[in-house]
Amino acid sequence: MTGAVVLDIEGTTSSAAHVHEVLFPYARARLAGWIAAHRADPEVQRALTEVSRYLGSDTVADETAAVRTLQKWSDEDRKAGPLKKLQGMIWSEGYQRKELTGHVYPDTVEALDTWRERGTGIHIYSSGSVQAQQQWFRHSPYGDLRGRLTHYFDTSNAGPKTAAASYRTIAAALALPPSDLLFASDTPAELDAARAAGWRTGWIVRTTEKRHGAAPATDHPTYPDLASVAHEEAP
Structure with a gap:
């Protein structure tokens, strides 16, 4: 049973093509600007701190380096928690704007x-x-x-x-x-x-x-x- x-x-x-050819490029193209606009959001801060820890820091010391790492992970389709979290938040706005399905x-x-x-x-x-x-x-x-x-x-x-x-x-x-x-x-x-x-x-x-x-x-x-x-x- x-x-x-x-x-x-x-x-x-x-x-899978819809994810790789539509959603991933949509989020990647917006990562830097979206993070800059939402950096005060506690969830965004937590995600950036996780990336910074990967880079050897316990704080968000270099947002530019964090964004570069996130973009690299996106290109590699890395199953990294902070990347997946931020992609989800960016896609949510895309759905609300009817730019995504x-x-x-x-x-x-x-x-x-x-x-x-x-x-x-x-x-x-x-x-x-x-x-x-x-x-x-x-x-x-x-x-x-x-x-x-x-x-x-x-x-x-x-x-x-x-x-x-x-x-x-x-x-x-x-x-x-x-x-x-x-x-x-x-x-x-x-x-x-x-x-x-x-x-x-x-x-x-x-x-x-x-x-x-x-x-x-x-x-x-x-x-x-x-x-x-x-x-x-x-x-």
Whole structure:
């Protein structure tokens, strides 16, 4: 029995290209000016202090150096907490100004409705901040989808997506045994970590998503989309 599903976003519920080709450039181009305009915000100060600690200082000694580091992390797609936090805040303003929308595959909406009708809990686990996740689904092409989702997990409240301990943390937060949980992702290393924690897994391999090199060897159950997972009797 699947008591709840936990879904990755990029390449799973949504297009990874939209994140890398639209959202990342949008935030990167605005980082310096946005931080300068919001530097008094305590959350911005905390993020900058985290970057400065990475650079060897306990205070925001050099905002320019911090911004350069954030831009570098963005170019590298680094899963760094302060970068993800600031990206989420910048994107939130972009959504409010209607300069941005989230992307969701049509079959994702079908899957969400199927699971909801069945009484299966639906949750999100992404490297992007919880704020960014919520804004993504709030501003989808299909309207506000947040009513179909319950919990949101990121690397700050759960841990790295390739660590089995993170999935144990999520299972504890959902108060469900690991065997009742299914994690769907397009990344085998994440699925490996979930399975090591006792979860069920589903590898989403979409023909619309670009893959670099040969597909990795994996024995995770494979699906072409999320609707296929939702309609299977015993995922």
